[in-house]
Amino acid sequence: MATIYIDNKPYQANEKQNLLHACLSLGFNIPYFCWHPAMNSVGACRQCAVKEFKDENDKRGKIVMSCMTAVRDGLRISIDDPEVKEFRARVIEWLMTNHPHDCPVCDEGGECHLQDMTVMTGHVYRRFRFRKRTYVNQDLGPFVNHEMNRCIQCYRCVRFYNEYADGRDFGVFACHNHVYFGRHKDGVLESKFSGNLVEVCPTGVFTDKTLKRHYTRKWDLQTAPSICPHCGMGCNTIPGERYGTLRRIRTRYSGQVNGYFICDRGRYGYEFVNSPERIKDPLRRVSGEGAGPGKYAPFEKGTALGAIKDVLNVSRGVMGIGSPRASLEANFALKKLVGAENFFLGIPDADYRILSLVLDIYTKGSARTPTLDEVESSDAILILGEDVSSTAPRLALAIRQAVKRKSFEAAGGMTIPYWDDKAVRIAAGGRRNPLFILSCSHTGLDDMAKERYFAAPDDLARLAFAFASRIDTGAPGPEGMSPDFKDLTARICGALESSKNPLIVCGAGAKNEGLVQGAANLAWALRKQGKSAFLSFVLPGANELGLGIIGGRPVADALKAIGEQKADTVIALENDLYRSLDKKNADTLLSAKFSITLDQISNETTKKSWAVLPAASFAESEGTYVNFEGRAQRFYKVFVQGGGTEESWKWLRDIMLEAGRPEASNWDTLDGILRDMANEIPVLAPITGIAPPETFRIAGMKVPRQPHRYSGRTAMHADKSLLEPKPPEDRDSALSFSMEGYAGVPPPALIQRFWAPGWNSVQALNKFQSEVGGPLRGGDPGKRLFEPGPGASPAYFAQVPPGFQPRKDEWLLLPVYHIFGSEELSMHAPGIASLAPDPYIALSEQDRLQLGKQEGEYMEVGIGETSYSLPVKPVRELPEGIALMPSGLPGLSGIGFPVWIKKPGKGARR
Amino acid sequence: MFSILKTMWYTFLHMFSRRFTVQYPDERPRIAPRWRGRIILSRDPDGQERCVACHLCSVACPVDCIALQAAEDETGRRYPEFFRINFSRCIFCGFCEEACPTYAIQLTNDFEMGEYHRHNLVYEKEHLLISGTGKYPGYNFYRVAGLAIGGKGKGQAENESPPVDVKDLMP
Numbered sequence A: 001m002a003t004i005y006i007d008n009k010p011y012q013a014n015e016k017q018n019l020l021h022a023c024l025s026l027g028f029n030i031p032y033f034c035w036h037p038a039m040n041s042v043g044a045c046r047q048c049a050v051k052e053f054k055d056e057n058d059k060r061g062k063i064v065m066s067c068m069t070a071v072r073d074g075l076r077i078s079i080d081d082p083e084v085k086e087f088r089a090r091v092i093e094w095l096m097t098n099h100p101h102d103c104p105v106c107d108e109g110g111e112c113h114l115q116d117m118t119v120m121t122g123h124v125y126r127r128f129r130f131r132k133r134t135y136v137n138q139d140l141g142p143f144v145n146h147e148m149n150r151c152i153q154c155y156r157c158v159r160f161y162n163e164y165a166d167g168r169d170f171g172v173f174a175c176h177n178h179v180y181f182g183r184h185k186d187g188v189l190e191s192k193f194s195g196n197l198v199e200v201c202p203t204g205v206f207t208d209k210t211l212k213r214h215y216t217r218k219w220d221l222q223t224a225p226s227i228c229p230h231c232g233m234g235c236n237t238i239p240g241e242r243y244g245t246l247r248r249i250r251t252r253y254s255g256q257v258n259g260y261f262i263c264d265r266g267r268y269g270y271e272f273v274n275s276p277e278r279i280k281d282p283l284r285r286v287s288g289e290g291a292g293p294g295k296y297a298p299f300e301k302g303t304a305l306g307a308i309k310d311v312l313n314v315s316r317g318v319m320g321i322g323s324p325r326a327s328l329e330a331n332f333a334l335k336k337l338v339g340a341e342n343f344f345l346g347i348p349d350a351d352y353r354i355l356s357l358v359l360d361i362y363t364k365g366s367a368r369t370p371t372l373d374e375v376e377s378s379d380a381i382l383i384l385g386e387d388v389s390s391t392a393p394r395l396a397l398a399i400r401q402a403v404k405r406k407s408f409e410a411a412g413g414m415t416i417p418y419w420d421d422k423a424v425r426i427a428a429g430g431r432r433n434p435l436f437i438l439s440c441s442h443t444g445l446d447d448m449a450k451e452r453y454f455a456a457p458d459d460l461a462r463l464a465f466a467f468a469s470r471i472d473t474g475a476p477g478p479e480g481m482s483p484d485f486k487d488l489t490a491r492i493c494g495a496l497e498s499s500k501n502p503l504i505v506c507g508a509g510a511k512n513e514g515l516v517q518g519a520a521n522l523a524w525a526l527r528k529q530g531k532s533a534f535l536s537f538v539l540p541g542a543n544e545l546g547l548g549i550i551g552g553r554p555v556a557d558a559l560k561a562i563g564e565q566k567a568d569t570v571i572a573l574e575n576d577l578y579r580s581l582d583k584k585n586a587d588t589l590l591s592a593k594f595s596i597t598l599d600q601i602s603n604e605t606t607k608k609s610w611a612v613l614p615a616a617s618f619a620e621s622e623g624t625y626v627n628f629e630g631r632a633q634r635f636y637k638v639f640v641q642g643g644g645t646e647e648s649w650k651w652l653r654d655i656m657l658e659a660g661r662p663e664a665s666n667w668d669t670l671d672g673i674l675r676d677m678a679n680e681i682p683v684l685a686p687i688t689g690i691a692p693p694e695t696f697r698i699a700g701m702k703v704p705r706q707p708h709r710y711s712g713r714t715a716m717h718a719d720k721s722l723l724e725p726k727p728p729e730d731r732d733s734a735l736s737f738s739m740e741g742y743a744g745v746p747p748p749a750l751i752q753r754f755w756a757p758g759w760n761s762v763q764a765l766n767k768f769q770s771e772v773g774g775p776l777r778g779g780d781p782g783k784r785l786f787e788p789g790p791g792a793s794p795a796y797f798a799q800v801p802p803g804f805q806p807r808k809d810e811w812l813l814l815p816v817y818h819i820f821g822s823e824e825l826s827m828h829a830p831g832i833a834s835l836a837p838d839p840y841i842a843l844s845e846q847d848r849l850q851l852g853k854q855e856g857e858y859m860e861v862g863i864g865e866t867s868y869s870l871p872v873k874p875v876r877e878l879p880e881g882i883a884l885m886p887s888g889l890p891g892l893s894g895i896g897f898p899v900w901i902k903k904p905g906k907g908a909r910r
Numbered sequence B: 001m002f003s004i005l006k007t008m009w010y011t012f013l014h015m016f017s018r019r020f021t022v023q024y025p026d027e028r029p030r031i032a033p034r035w036r037g038r039i040i041l042s043r044d045p046d047g048q049e050r051c052v053a054c055h056l057c058s059v060a061c062p063v064d065c066i067a068l069q070a071a072e073d074e075t076g077r078r079y080p081e082f083f084r085i086n087f088s089r090c091i092f093c094g095f096c097e098e099a100c101p102t103y104a105i106q107l108t109n110d111f112e113m114g115e116y117h118r119h120n121l122v123y124e125k126e127h128l129l130i131s132g133t134g135k136y137p138g139y140n141f142y143r144v145a146g147l148a149i150g151g152k153g154k155g156q157a158e159n160e161s162p163p164v165d166v167k168d169l170m171p
Ligand code: SF4
Pocket: A099, A101, A102, A103, A104, A106, A107, A108, A109, A110, A112, A113, A114, A115, A150, A202, A203, A204, A205
């Protein structure tokens, strides 16, 4: 810590930081554009000027850029000096000379950093009398709108897109006052993080194209803290609602989880909430007259509950199918309703086995699961069989930063401060931390990899065991590895052994238990060598780990119970059985006499159920998800959908109350069910403490979901009735559906928007952090459920899996994942769906030639009893005997990977 | 005591002063042009809707009686999909007019808005939109602002030079 003097008053500041960072952390308002806490300084905009003085007698001083000045002990500066204030106002004036003056039609308006900074510097009147420079915009795809005239040349966009996210199809073009930020020609932005441009760009050049279709100003959005439901990373988000539809998603900063950025699936997948396919009323299959497949009639909530109670009374056995996309609360309520022995985890068998393994490893293991923030600090990374960029996009972005972090080390040795971004890059000369990717085929992180190796999952698992046994001879290793494996082993183990914080990433993607065990062995072996090794498992569902913690039996047992006629009623919770199981098994489950489904969007399962209850989406519910790291995080209702929708756990509670079940009697509010859950499941004991309870008040007030400038309150419903409806009451949380309430910074778990006086843009976030770029004030939200004990020394998995044996006339069919397409809910968002690939089958080049198929030529593929006709996509590196098929695409769902399929063989070609 | 008598005396004198009662509605009062009465939405000189759905009037409104939703035509021109003023709440403060960057929303000197049913005081866009420019002739937001719309491309607004050629590296 150093003492610096700002306008003659002493302050403590961190010497490692630049002056702008330190001053903002101290709460001063210095206008800036190009500096970004995640991307550091380049000194491009000249906006952050302050005056530096030699000593207390220096009255003249000199103007310096605060973002390019290091904090040092005894530094004397002035922010309020008239000359420097004038300087800053002139900088804005000059940045605005070409500005198109279209704030009223600019989507950034009202949350524009340029507007805020213009006001802050006091520049008011335009004096520039000459012509404005103009540009032609580009069509950048379904997510990002481009309006280049508004650009102030701060370079944040290229620095994010190219340097932070390693995109390659974006750049700065032309020269002098013509510089242009965009693609070489119109086209969809390739980076899966392109949506962050919307938040990174301090002006309205890049704005949210999906928001544009139902545009609402920030001040009119009702918002609440939420969690992204589209993968297991658990990124923190702020969805916004107006007039009963969800309008957009913004990043909710969390120092330990997603930081400043989220992926495009998380940002643009939200439109499923507004889908016309949403189920809004309880439905019952029409029987008797007018009956037919898909014929449903709505029924009242009360009648629905009564009818379900009657079913439960006469039923021979009720089975509950849980879901990785339903909250902890909903899964817990269902388990209580049907009883532990009748609760089944609604995931494929392979996933069930892997989930159980992962839970076991997290519970007894010695390696810590890293937060995303910690991932960025690891200095050697090995990815085993997972295409992280498609199954856990935000993790891939963190891994990119970890690889590039080497440059800070290199620059540190040359006494270049870490924040001097360009100098750090030049000094590092492209030095990188090693990343090894062992997988079946190419992944989205290949460009960062030091070495890639392609093999079948079983072989990868053997390799993982081999690495572990090389690092710790006590770990079991495979026999008879071939010599080139030896070299590979030496290279990878060498890199892991010479690192401080190695990270092993594996997951359910390859559907291989041996691989998961091998990954654990390797991380534990590294721990034994004194490395602070991290171990991460990527799981597909937003609450997959949570589902595992609630715990239940595999679905196979449910099928057996139906077969043996022990049960005749199935309750499926937010689970399209035709995605989780293959068609035959899903049909079997739904052949139960009574099938009751709770879901948000109509799907195969809801279309075949006896009754359907409309479940609230993540934006209409309060609940808890457990992310891949084992962090339980709370999400809140953004709005009330109305109609018959109800949070799943409340449906289940009401069914229990109707049926006179005492267990649900304490579940009047969310806190009630949380308490019961925490008492009953020891791992979940911390969940009552992850967010303030419903009774929490600040100065007697709740935290308002609506901004204090929320408009149209007395007119928005006036077309229907002049009596303004009473806003819905939220009895489950300390947030209210109102503009009245506590206006200051709420506790971190309740942050519903980033706004501060004078800071309307997302940069207001500075005022919410205990130090700019650091944790939120009061600590980052969420609680980790698994921490390895200090003395944990787990026994290695002893069973080295046998190597992969390709078969002569069969392929092992494995899934391949697509960030846009493989996830269920986001596919109901038109933008995401438009970027999803069409179904295909990937064959190795060799197999393709053998079959004599051209690329794109159709081929019949039989899986179980279903036959698909798919175009062939050759994948050069695919190991022998393996074929790939995209996971979860519409039309390809419900395939129980891994599965052996028949090669069409010569004879089959007719 | 004296002051009471004095007051009574003044009141008494009023019986002989000139009467100001106007025989409305037979007799029309003179209303100043700046009177803040019924609110209208005007059109620009080209006859197009002036309102660009910027939401500034609605946020300026102290009683929150303006609600609208922005929409965009296929050429990128923004307009309100619906625009509603609840005159049973409006206090005719004129803040909306002051906030409006396009001169679209204007208060007029019509104050005869009495209704038998309160819900008739809710005006939708079709009740608000007039066919002329209202108090402010001449101004056309889209001619000034840089956004391209149908009939006006980049570089064709006031004071704009033609779009730069980004492939050109000439100094
Ligand atoms: S970028 Fe900001 S200042 Fe520029 S038009 Fe948009 S809102 Fe206005």
